[in-house]
Amino acid sequence: MLAAKDRLIVALDVDTAQEAEMLVAQLQDHVGVFKVGMQLFNSEGPEVLKRLHSLGARIFLDLKLHDIPNTVGQASAVLTGHGVYMFNVHTAGGKEMMEAAVRASVETASSLNLPRPLVIGVTVLTSINEEILRNEMGIDRTVEEQVVKWAKLAKESGLNGVVASPREIRVIRETCGNDFVIVTPGVRPAWSAKNDQKRVMTPKEAVEAGASYLVVGRPITAANDPVEAAKRIVAEMEEGLKC
Template sequence: MRALRRWCVATSFSAESAERIIVALDGMAPDQALAFSAQVEGLRWVKVGLELFVQAGPDVVAQLREQGLRVFLDLKFHDIPATMAGACRRAAALGAELITVHACAGSEALQAAQTAAVEGAQSTGQRVPTLLAVTVLTSWEEQRLQRELAISQGIAERVPGLAQLSASAGIGGCVCSPLEVTALRAQHPEPFALVTPGIRPKGAAVGDQARVMGPAEAMAAGASKLVIGRPITQAENSSGAFATCCAALMV
């Protein structure tokens, strides 16, 4: 951390802003992910999603942590209570510090997952992770949500409802689009975490995200951490792109 602080002082962003950005290692093979994370200067957090985890297995979490990185394990657990509890227990034992579960699994499953995550971390001497409940994926648009899933609630109603269900079950935060952050932050003050994908710096392609916002705007709205992938991972100069995103949080 001391080396990180020295490096950040020499650049245009702070260690605090680096802690706010989680870089998604989506679309990378294991060797690519490890090489990338090792070469981005000032990087603190990485996201391991389903594709990378299925290919690399649990070892990738340990390897990233050996690089001094903090890991957001984004596997979006959604199952019966006992299965969700077992998965969260093992994920916490790996040292993942943020772990996603689906809010629509229901209160019993969420409570079981939270209890098991604490047990898993304590059994291996890890930090107790924060579970993040997924409300509505940022790829969903309201009309398609209603048409394909027959959900009559609009996104503006469904997201806060699922967030409240999660908070009542003891979950420490939510994943939501940046467009829902302001309303959720008014409903759930810190330390309830709001982690937002769908972040696109000015000029970056939107890709498959339907509800997006810039880094500075999302933080001003009340986000705790931002998940940014392709604008950094596919940049010609990934360290420069990461530094630009971090610097934007200081404006």
């Protein structure tokens, strides 16, 4: 079983490689994975991945690929070639698209003799609540029903797991099994503000519910002491793992 530290993903939601490198240097011994999202990747490009890898960072590349199957397959091959630990696609892109991502990732990792990255599907964003899902997106299901539908589709498509809010962890675990990876944003310790996340839990609650990895950004990166904040979150996760 992964240790609590290795389950913690820190979101590097910054503009520059220098800022990201500073955070990695500070936190490398206290967390397992660093998330590079659209903000940093679009600012610095693929070079930032090389720079963070040179520091020993494991990277979750959070670009949420969503396009026709051929395009997503080609992009997945490129991302796999960057040597990332994990990357994601949108489950809303459908089964053929997700299968293309998995196939390209497996083939590229094999041809380059690289570890195969985890390919994860994004379900319903944690900023989306039931009102938005129904009234703005036109989906006449509850959030939980839609998350489960997309999680099952992701598993059928060969994905390693999904990104889902803490509130859907238990039902995904029941539906998709113990080996299915659940990456959980929307995690906020009791001492931190919720910001724009709507469906949230504490780190202890999320781990107890069955999350594989927790994504935490501002409660760590915006803290006066990021290392101490990471340690506090890991301690909360350890409590959850003991339950």
